[in-house]
Amino acid sequence: MTSNPDYDVIVIGGGNAGMSAALTARECGASRVLVIEAAPEHSRGGNSRHVRNLRCMHDQALGVFQDSYLESEYWEDLLQVTGGRTNEDLARLTIRESEACFRWMMQQGVRFQPALGGTLQLSRTNAFFLGGGKALLNSYYRKAAAIGIDVIYESPVTGITIEDGKVQSVDVTKDGQVKTFQTRALVIASGGFQANIDWLREAWGPAADNFIIRGSPFDDGKVLRLLMDAGATITGDPDQCHAIAVDARAPKFDAGIVSRVDCVSLGIVVNQEAKRFYDEGEDFWPKRYAIWGRLIAAQPDQIAYAIIDAKSSGLYLPPLTPSIMGNSIEELAKALSLDPTTLKQTINSFNLAIEMGEFDHTILDNCHTSGLTPEKTHWARTIDSPPFMAYPLRPGITFTYMGVVVNEQARVMFNDNKLSPNIYAAGEIMAGNILGKGYLAGLGMTIGTTFGRISGREAASHAG
Secondary structure (H helix, E strand, C coil): CCCCCCEEEEEECCCHHHHHHHHHHHHCCCCCEEEECCCCHHHCCHHHHHCCEEECCECCCECCECCCECHHHHHHHHHHHHCCCCCHHHHHHHHHHHHHHHHHHHHCCCCEECCCCHHHCCCCCEEEECCHHHHHHHHHHHHHHHCCCEEECCCCEEEEEEECCEEEEEEEEECCEEEEEEEEEEEECCCCCCCCHHHHHHHHHHHHHHCEECCCCCCCCHHHHHHHHCCECEECCCCCEEEEEEECCCCCCCCCHHHECCCHHHCEEEECCCCECCCCCCCCHHHHHHHHHHHHHCCHHHCEEEEECHHHCCCCCCCCCCCEEECCHHHHHHHHCCCHHHHHHHHHHHHHCEECCCCCCCCCCCCEECCCCCCCCCCCCCCCCCCEEEEEEEEEEEEECCEECECCCCEEEECCCCEEEEEEECHHHCHHHCCCCCCCCCHHHHHHHHHHHHHHHHHHHHHC
8 A cells, every 4th residue: 555545435335334434434533534335425424325323322311312321221122132142342331421422413413303102102212313324325425525524436346455454445336436445434324235145045045035125226235245254353153133013015125214014012913824923012112122023934934924903093103005904804814815714713712811900001001811822911802893804915124244354443454363453344244243033123223323333433533
């Protein structure tokens, strides 16, 4: 590398993590910062285009947050969903930095609104972006332009020159031509490999062909593969991911937040054999919605059906595609191509097993089943009020968890147990350090912002 490279800091990926890194690097004194974005400008930002909120600890009411959400509770929530499969040091760092992330975002021009109600009621724990992920990204890019950060679009990275764990240069392909940029420091924020169906198939087998990709088709894992080939240490299982229940009628890629089906806890879910297979009311939906993708992936042909009745209308955020309806269970079954006799038997058994208490979908109520397999722990009400409604469900993959190992300075580790002196990672490509499995609503944004800011600061320090 020459003594005067093209850039002080190069950031691969223009989503929340990448832009957090680029903006912070510039704030910390890096005079020449480049963001490389594989997507065209109108699709920039990876999965961040579809995000809705940020999970944040706070000791008292803060901005749009109500009451308090302490580090101890945040940590316990994370432990619960991951089953302890997390790096505690990195997880607690993320939690402790989350309040600073919230304040920093506002300094970049990001605006927030109070949490939504119903099944997504998160007023203590999560701040929702006013205008969603697109507005968040627009704020970042406006700030980047104002402070002189360069951005190139439609420029996938096709090579990274790494010598003894140290980056020398980055190759991108633009308009059929390869261009090489030399840099003092590199931040990798290129997302997971969820849009690479061939790679998903290696982990999941033929079931992957039935998965819907909720986010960007540009998150293909090619940069992760380049790091793996260069000897980066990998963490996480290839089949672990943020996988939720989405409407089976959603597009294959870029299904987005509007494809999510949030009525699961209000009714029952059956597979194509018209049989239930899991407790729909195990816990609050924001703590359990991310297990349903894996559950459906294990069902025949990776298909399931969420079924509710008229009593649940208005209690959940409906997805973009309307429900399938029937005035009787038999009529609904036929519309879903399910066996009417089996579905009616499943629903009758469910109705007869209910121990009815005081229904309240905003708390862990006492409406449950008894003597049923599987039981429904909360929010169990008879399904007996037409019209009956259903949503066909597929596994919706948001992002994969397998990625590179980093330390508290976001430095990437290589297989000789040495930390790179100038390669850093943020966002989905390193989230597996914290998310061994499971998910908490808004945590991905917290990880991306925390480690984006850390990597930007550390990269600028190294470049200086």
